């Protein structure tokens with residue numbers, strides 16, 4: 447029997463109040479974490495997600511402390527405050543999931559530089575700053591057998607260039623962070639930190655719901671597995687890549703998309 451777990455670990459998940467970040471936080475709660483720190487901009491969302499995760503833990507008989515800190519990590523000072531408040535609340539950090547992200551779509555002629563920049567600020571700059579801040583903490587406790595983990599929430603959009611709706615900044619941002627992750631994997635691997643990127647296909651969340659409402663059925667039909675991504679698809683991968691058993695996996699970009707990107711598109715022609 448193979449037991450994948452994160453027993454006793456402290457995990458930090460940016461954008462952990464809904465969607466893929468909340469699924470990720472839930473995976474840690476259910477699989478042995480001692481502390482799970484989440485953040486998002488909205489205080490109320492933080493409170494509700496904290497209550498949700500505490501309830502999940504209670505139902506599953508798990509002892510885990512949930513810490514929710516409201517911060518806009520796309521703002522440099524607020525990202526630093528998030529880091530400082532996290533380190534006041536926990537003694538160590540074992541796992542960092544740089545998940546918070548946003549998208550914007552418009553045809554090239556209408557696509558403003560401001561919209562492009564906003565996406566890059568969160569999806570790339572904040573990922574860089576978060577990793578930069580937490581790396582010295584992560585480095586303290588890593589061992590060759592059980593290195594500390596950085597997971598970057600990239601996207602299959604980092605692997606294919608086809609884009610019918612004009613998410614220019616999103617494509618650039620996700621390719622950028624996947625590539626940065628490979629570079630960091632080389633640099634931090636010897637320091638007992640692994641860096642891997644997740645490349646989900648389409649999962650129903652607030653971010654993807656607009657597109658899914660017009661093309662969701664088509665996307666499910668055209669997917670080689672005949673469906674969209676589900677919560678468990680992500681949770682299983684997150685726990686595996688955070689487990690001791692995955693200590694030799696470093697610098698990958700792992701598609702979680704039913705194989706659709708092999709067809710050369712991450713969304714169908716609309």
Ligand SMILES: NC(=O)c1ccc[n+]([C@@H]2O[C@H](COP(=O)([O-])OP(=O)(O)OC[C@H]3O[C@@H](n4cnc5c(N)ncnc54)[C@H](OP(=O)(O)O)[C@@H]3O)[C@@H](O)[C@H]2O)c1
Nearest residue numbers: 461463465466486487488518519547601648649651652653
């Ligand atoms: N859903 C998909 O199909 C899919 C596919 C591939 C990759 N992804 C990636 O997965 C990640 C999560 O996406 P999702 O679909 O779960 O999106 P989502 O439902 O919109 O959730 C985004 C999360 O990030 C938080 N957030 C947004 N801006 C923030 C900021 N400036 N500072 C701190 N937190 C912020 C949001 O909370 P607040 O609004 O309260 O700040 C929320 O908790 C993103 O990186 C996305 O690119 C998603």
